[in-house]
Amino acid sequence: MKIVVKFGGTSVGDGKKINNVCEIIKKMVKDNQVIVVSSALQSTTDELVDLAKSAGKGENNTQAMETIANRHESTIKDVINNQEIQKDVLESTTDLINDLKKTIEGVITIKELSKKTLDYILSFGERMAVPIISAKLREMGIESKHFTGGEIGIMTDENFGDASPLMKVTQHNVKNNLANILDKITPVVTGFIGITQQGEISTLGRGGSDFTASLIGMCLDVDEVWIMTDVDGLLTANPKLYPNAKxxxxxxYDEAAEMAIMGAKGMHPRALDPARTANIPVRIKNTFNPEAEGTLINKDIIVKTNEVTKAVTSINELAMITLSGMNMVGNPGTAGEIFGVLGRNNVNIIMISQSISEANITFLIKNNDVRKAVSVLQVSLLGKSTVTNISSDDSVSVISIVGAGMKGTRGVAARLFGAISRENMNVKMIAQGSSEQNISFVVDQSNTVKAIKAIHKEFNMN
Incomplete structure (x- = not known):
């Protein structure tokens, strides 16, 4: 088989974990052609963000820089025993750290952090991680070479921070650069980053490493893509909220995308697109329990008898804002005006509901955006438009049930809201897409766990 396997930050958190990753790869390469994709070492990307933001204010965050440098140096010494190989990796890592320091110094000098420069700074995480994994594989007797996304030909547009691959040229490049070496070499590729046509490093945004793995899989027409995480696949609920989740x-693909969009841990919804396009199965597996089958995601829609829902997802720390006014009724452009104001102020809308009367519109945003959102809406709309009142509820959660078995099945909503009602919870907002594979509703955040338990019981998900 030909397999792309991607390891996330928690999988490559330290020397011990990287040794475990390399043991998994060693077993895989015995009978398969394997392309490895890696994220940055655990916590590194967040530290690079802090480092860059401090520099943009003219501040030198020396603690973050030292933490990053020390983590990689100690990891290299923990992982690689061969002194010659260790020396080579330490030297290349030192060169990258020095380049990072120079970049940060430049940002501090001008006190300006562009999206392009931020992408370049964030790329150091993956660029310092993959040489360690590749070197360890060579020490274990496995021929390996590390590459950046740009080096294998992942070409993107110039939307720095959330770049999109130029698909045709990327497919051509990746196939030309990797297809003919897989019999001899196990490539280890940086996730998350690509390169523009002008040769500048770009990043693929949230879930970028998952997306890289899926993209490479499509380009090489692999048999499967494996996403290695710290859980045994996608679960019926967040195990931190509901320990009995299965x-x-x-x-x-559609069910998995619905779950991922609604916050299920395991993979980013964007990562499914290339695999779905090429009809490549994706497996979500546990790096720390690799023998477990995990979750298989493919084109098949399998609905077992009496299986209406497959999962309950939740997103916490949200705020609900309601705009109302009798003059909104039948007035074209009101919704566009509201959401235009929010869009211009970089407030992301998570869920929308409007009554048939058109007298109010309710939507969800992250609660750390609520003050800004209410303020700009008040300034822009009150006294100047059809909106006469703006109110907010600053601590709510959205809960969703997901499953193909819901489609065409009568009484699902009645069972769902009956279970919620019996637990004396108030539903504040409801939404359902036309796919009929998802029903979402809003409750007080304090009721999240109680709602998840009630749904598991009602739909026999245990």
């Missing part, structure tokens, strides 16, 4: 053995 691993879901199989999901369709």
């Amino acid at each position: 691993t879901i053995p199989q999901l369709s």
